[in-house]
Amino acid sequence: MGTLIKNGTVVSAKDSQKLDVLIVGERIAEVAANISAEGHEVVDATGLLVMPGGIDVHTHLDMPFGGTTSADDYTTGTQAAAVGGTTTVIDFALQNQSSTLKDALDTWLKKSDNKACVDFSLHMAVTNLHGPEGAETLAEMDEMVAAGISSFKLFMAYPNVLMVNDELMFRVMQKAAELNALCLIHAENGSAIDVVVAQMIAEGKTEPHYHALSRSPKAEAEATHRAIALADIAGAAVYIVHLSNEDALAALKFMQGRGAKALAETCIQYLVLSIEDQMPGKSWEEAKYVFTPPLREKKNQEPLWEALADGAMSVVSTDHCPFRFADQKELGRGDFRKIPNGGPGVENRLQILWHFGVNVGRITPERFVELAATAPARIFGMEKQKGAVAVGLDADVLLWDPTAEYTISAKTQKMATDYSMFEGWKVKGNAAKVYSRGELVVDNVAKPGEFLGTTGRGRFVRREANAGGIG
Numbered sequence: 001m002g003t004l005i006k007n008g009t010v011v012s013a014k015d016s017q018k019l020d021v022l023i024v025g026e027r028i029a030e031v032a033a034n035i036s037a038e039g040h041e042v043v044d045a046t047g048l049l050v051m052p053g054g055i056d057v058h059t060h061l062d063m064p065f066g067g068t069t070s071a072d073d074y075t076t077g078t079q080a081a082a083v084g085g086t087t088t089v090i091d092f093a094l095q096n097q098s099s100t101l102k103d104a105l106d107t108w109l110k111k112s113d114n115k116a117c118v119d120f121s122l123h124m125a126v127t128n129l130h131g132p133e134g135a136e137t138l139a140e141m142d143e144m145v146a147a148g149i150s151s152f153k154l155f156m157a158y159p160n161v162l163m164v165n166d167e168l169m170f171r172v173m174q175k176a177a178e179l180n181a182l183c184l185i186h187a188e189n190g191s192a193i194d195v196v197v198a199q200m201i202a203e204g205k206t207e208p209h210y211h212a213l214s215r216s217p218k219a220e221a222e223a224t225h226r227a228i229a230l231a232d233i234a235g236a237a238v239y240i241v242h243l244s245n246e247d248a249l250a251a252l253k254f255m256q257g258r259g260a261k262a263l264a265e266t267c268i269q270y271l272v273l274s275i276e277d278q279m280p281g282k283s284w285e286e287a288k289y290v291f292t293p294p295l296r297e298k299k300n301q302e303p304l305w306e307a308l309a310d311g312a313m314s315v316v317s318t319d320h321c322p323f324r325f326a327d328q329k330e331l332g333r334g335d336f337r338k339i340p341n342g343g344p345g346v347e348n349r350l351q352i353l354w355h356f357g358v359n360v361g362r363i364t365p366e367r368f369v370e371l372a373a374t375a376p377a378r379i380f381g382m383e384k385q386k387g388a389v390a391v392g393l394d395a396d397v398l399l400w401d402p403t404a405e406y407t408i409s410a411k412t413q414k415m416a417t418d419y420s421m422f423e424g425w426k427v428k429g430n431a432a433k434v435y436s437r438g439e440l441v442v443d444n445v446a447k448p449g450e451f452l453g454t455t456g457r458g459r460f461v462r463r464e465a466n467a468g469g470i471g
């Protein structure tokens with residue numbers, strides 16, 4: 001007895017076909033035309049698109065930042081993901097500078113234990129190297145890869161907290177190359193930015209608007225180029241996270257053109273929000289849009305969309321890092337340096353990407369699947385479990401209704417914030433039903449916005465080291 005999804009259109013990264021999908025247990029058992037219904041529970045998917053569940057490779061659940069903690073824990077964060085059609089998230093474990101990678105992994109596994117509601121994995125952020133020439137920490141990278149953590153994050157921003165210098169970054173890249181692991185880079189020149197930030201504060205420019213102005217697109221472009229060049233020298237594959245503007249994009253394309261193994265993602269907020277529309281410098285409300293990199297001028301949006309369509313960029317994520325406006329963003333009133341950095345997005349990623357991507361013809365439905373699920377699975381070493389509607393893979397299946405109209409609002413969202421970055425926006429295209437390893441966890445038609453599974457059912461996904469699938 002299985003679940004047979006009939007009469008839908010299966011969309012892959014390559015094509016769309018009228019096919020039935022049979023789920024038996026936790027896996028996809030068959031994908032074919034006219035599968036016999038005998039002995040199976042039939043789900044009628046007439047008018048719906050059958051896609052792999054979304055994979056958001058960039059979230060920060062239960063993350064400490066500036067004296068507070070991101071508002072979504074593993075329960076609310078993964079339930080919000082599911083409601084929006086995302087069935088796997090990759091979160092970040094952060095090494096404490098004085099501690100080990102193993103400690104960071106233990107800490108984050110504890111945060112997720114009995115709380116995650118869809119499957120998840122972790123990247124490891126390396127913030128310091130211990131031992132002679134970093135040997136102790138570099139040796140720990142072997143253990144991380146053995147544990148299924150095949151990607152390492154390095155911050156070029158946030159001096160004295162998370163930022164690493166070029167020597168440390170280069171040593172990690174060399175080790176990553178040896179391990180076939182992928183290096184993720186937060187590419188901003190944190191040292192230069194901090195000088196500008198201090199000067200702005202001294203001039204009394206303390207409002208949220210100045211957070212955006214203090215972080216030049218060129219500081220991101222410089223770091224993007226430097227990170228990719230260093231990775232290229234080290235022989236490592238590199239993935240630039242949250243690329244936000246056309247200067248950084250030009251640096252990426254230049255290095256790709258020189259043969260560097262360089263990939264990049266952007267996030268939904270950079271595609272549809274801007275300084276002009278969301279933070280023109282008039283109010284404290286703009287703290288809702290304080291994240292890093294900041295929102296950019298509108299002119300950057302179309303080049304980002306083009307790069308998603310032509311393949312210069314491979315993935316759309318969210319950098320979901322939610323803080324409540326009323327009491328958490330409030331910590332930075334009068335000093336933008338103290339505003340917790342981040343915004344809530346994991347629930348809305350597919351809606352925004354579909355509505356502003358597919359509906360207006362910027363990307364095809366197949367490219368949508370590639371950007372939202374298939375490329376994330378391949379790049380991050382889990383394509384044998386996730387990222388496609390194919391026999392043998394986990395039955396993470398999304399029934400997508402391209403005609404469903406939905407109004408985004410903090411009042412109805414699952415995310416634990418008191419605001420939405422897209423409040424009142426009407427989008428067309430939404431998740432109808434969501435299966436996670438064969439279990440119906442969301443039915444937005446019968447029970448809109450509800451998570452139907454048990455808390456803690458999500459499992460840790462061990463990922464292969466495959467050098468971003470481009471090694």
Ligand SMILES: [Zn+2]
Pocket residue numbers: 058060319
């Ligand atoms: Zn992030």
